[in-house]
Amino acid sequence: MRVLGLLLKEIKHVKWLFLGSVTVYLLASGLIRFAPLILQRLIDGPLTAISKGALFEQAVFLQELGYYLLMVGVGAIGFYVSMRLLMYCANGIAENLRNRTYDVMQRLPISYFDDKPAGKIATRIVNDTETLRNQFYGTLVYAFNNTVRLAYTFGILFYMNTSLGLVILLLIPLCIGVQYAYKKMTDKPMKDYYDARSDVNTQVNETMNGASLIQLFGQEERVLADFEATADKMRQADNKIVWAQSIATWNLTGFLQNLVITGILTIVGYQFLKGQSELTSGRLFVYISYIEGVFIAIGALIQQFPNLLRSLETGKRVIELLEEETETDSPEDLQVTDGQVIFDRVSFAYEEGKTILKDISIQADKGETVALVGHTGSGKSSIMNLLYRFYDPQKGRVLIDGKNIRDYSRESLRSHMGIVLQDPYLFTGTIASNVAMNDQEMDRELVLASLEKVGAGPMLARLEQGIDEPVVEKGAAFSSGERQLIAFARTLYSNPKILILDEATSHIDTETEEIIQHAMEVVKEGRTTFIIAHRLSTIQTADQILVLDQGRIIERGRHEDLIEQGGVYAHMHQIQQKI
Known part of the structure; x- marks a missing residue:
């Protein structure tokens, strides 16, 4: 009743x-x-x-x-x-x-x-x-x-x-x-x-x-x-x-x-x-x-x-x-100027009693690139989930420009982030609408410029309709590398303060990876960038490389320093070099 x-x-x-x-x-x-x-x-x-x-x-x-x-x-x-x-x-x-x-x-x-x-x-x-x-x-x-x-x-x-x-x-x-x-x-x-x-x-x-x-x-x-x-x-x-x-x-x-x-x-x-x-x-x-x-x-x-x-x-x-309980959110908008990101002694668990992240501390200043590496299940993606505020930590704080992100709305937080995932999702529409995310006041020149910066020029040259080429069925007509280029261009178009690349080059061939790496060096300038990668060749220029194992940071430093230490990172690098 x-x-x-x-x-x-x-x-x-x-x-x-x-x-x-x-x-x-x-x-x-x-x-x-x-x-x-x-x-x-x-x-x-x-x-x-x-x-x-x-x-x-x-x-x-x-x-x-x-x-x-x-x-x-x-x-x-x-x-x-x-x-x-x-x-x-x-x-x-x-x-x-x-x-x-x-x-x-x-x-x-x-x-x-x-x-x-x-x-x-x-x-x-x-x-x-x-x-x-x-x-x-x-x-x-x-x-x-x-x-x-x-x-x-x-x-x-x-x-x-x-x-x-x-x-x-x-x-x-x-x-x-x-x-x-x-x-x-x-x-x-x-x-x-x-x-x-x-x-x-x-x-x-x-x-x-x-x-x-x-x-x-x-x-x-x-x-x-x-x-x-x-x-x-x-x-x-x-x-x-x-x-x-x-x-x-x-x-x-x-x-x-x-x-x-x-x-x-x-x-x-x-x-x-x-x-x-x-x-x-x-x-x-x-x-x-x-x-x-x-x-x-x-x-x-x-x-x-x-x-x-x-x-x-x-x-x-x-x-x-x-009647499902929805997320409570703050009405206050987060204003980001520098894009400094700090994880202050953060611990997190998806389920009670099963801690995934343990006492994580990270500081990424404006314009720095921080790379997260580690075996599957080490906690890399969980750190990013906390930064997106898909979840909130049980202990510690996540700060952007010194402000606790829990005190601000998720929408305003994410509006300052550009995210490229391992498997990019393309919506039904056109290449332009995917880059501009259906922005009603789309800047077509900026769309084209964003695509060219990430090396998508040759792709556009072979398409009859250029940036107006239709996209259907999640972009199935494009190769994985081309879908990734469109996703990168989408991020560039939004001009974020913070850039997150989650295994963004894992599905891309070597030639395309070189194109994107060159473009990203330009794009990262002035932006705080987080990179999650298994391919260590993509993070050798990072300002910080954090090696995670079972939810803890066990090594941190630049590529050359970690190689000299001869620890876990050096061992991973040696294996990939052999491969």
């Missing part, structure tokens, strides 16, 4: 339009529901008089017929308008949910994504919000329609014949019991179904991203078998839901409707033959019309109830994402 309540509260985002739609609907529905009473007067008046040999009262007939047509016509127009507006409300609520879930996803801490497959998160933002639009809010509109219809019709029936109203009212608990049984039968299958659907999306996403590796290692059959197993779980859960739905939505209401109408006609016919019936033809017509209306509304609600229940499990998943 909590999920239902929270989903209903979402209506507040379109409350004025919703209230207006409901008001129009109530008026329109009232006109349509009361219209049969006009027909009763028409049947029991002018039409009955004709059957008894009286003169046809044309004026009365036309007047009553006009009232009926007016009520039905105005009611139909109002019903159409109100239903369109209510569906518009449903679309607006779903759009608001989708935007908010996407916004929450953007503000979640990086740690949230450590163990969450991208496919499952995408399912919540795209599929689940769309399911809510169709199965919850869309169905809710029609459920509201039938509930109002039922309330109006019951009210009129009770007014006309209390006994008949009570008899029909007693049938409702039977329908409620059927729906309760349906809920008990489908609670677990619904959860299993949506979990399996998320797993399917995740597997499809991973298969698409790893298609080349799957084929190279001949894993097609295994991947297909895993997919079929997950899809089979989804099918089995859906079959259980369909089985329960077939029980809950069989033509129970139709059977009860025919039973009640047969009973009424039998009683009226018997009384008529005995000469005891005082029921007029018009009233009999109205009884049957309203009884059919009651059962049509009940039947529709029974059909719609399963969709509402199915959507609650979806709603639960969306609400869980909305």
Whole structure:
């Protein structure tokens, strides 16, 4: 019930339009529901008089017929308008949910994504919000329609014949019991179904991203078998839901409707033959019309109830994402002039009790280049994660220009950083839009200059559209070296105070590496630069080289000094020289 309540509260985002739609609907529905009473007067008046040999009262007939047509016509127009507006409300609520879930996803801490497959998160933002639009809010509109219809019709029936109203009212608990049984039968299958659907999306996403590796290692059959197993779980859960739905939505209401109408006609016919019936033809017509209306509304609600229940499990998943704790951030912007970076006795752990960095102290002054080397898992990337503020240290401080970065907003901090990662990501668009990161006021000359500085001139020369060359599928049409050049140009274009190269040359051939090394010597001037590298040839000119092992700095100094010491760095260099 909590999920239902929270989903209903979402209506507040379109409350004025919703209230207006409901008001129009109530008026329109009232006109349509009361219209049969006009027909009763028409049947029991002018039409009955004709059957008894009286003169046809044309004026009365036309007047009553006009009232009926007016009520039905105005009611139909109002019903159409109100239903369109209510569906518009449903679309607006779903759009608001989708935007908010996407916004929450953007503000979640990086740690949230450590163990969450991208496919499952995408399912919540795209599929689940769309399911809510169709199965919850869309169905809710029609459920509201039938509930109002039922309330109006019951009210009129009770007014006309209390006994008949009570008899029909007693049938409702039977329908409620059927729906309760349906809920008990489908609670677990619904959860299993949506979990399996998320797993399917995740597997499809991973298969698409790893298609080349799957084929190279001949894993097609295994991947297909895993997919079929997950899809089979989804099918089995859906079959259980369909089985329960077939029980809950069989033509129970139709059977009860025919039973009640047969009973009424039998009683009226018997009384008529005995000469005891005082029921007029018009009233009999109205009884049957309203009884059919009651059962049509009940039947529709029974059909719609399963969709509402199915959507609650979806709603639960969306609400869980909305309620995830997002990163708290300072409203104050960080102003950087020199770009001095200090790690002051920093210790950090991703998980409690498993310390990754231990008592790290680093000072990088303006214009200096600091290189971090060490075996995989030594803590190099973790140091950069703290500098980006993807995470915050448990002990110590990270300072930029003497200011603790925890006291400032992450966005302002990162705006002063240029980052080139090991595997550069290119967005769909053009080379220019990737370099300028879709800057609305793009400086095309600066884009071109940035590309030429990093040695991308030959690449642009062979492209027909130059910097306007399309980029699709993460830049798959470009080589890894060309993608890296575009990423370097992106960093140059932003003109950062602090430059971070995270294994930036690991996927680049020797010739391209020489081009980038030359360009970077120019770019690094006046900027504080951090380089994470396994290839020691790329860091020999660094002002400081920090050697890490198991989260500690075990050696520091310039390349020549570390070689003379004959320690870990010298051993690493010797091995690479042999290779």
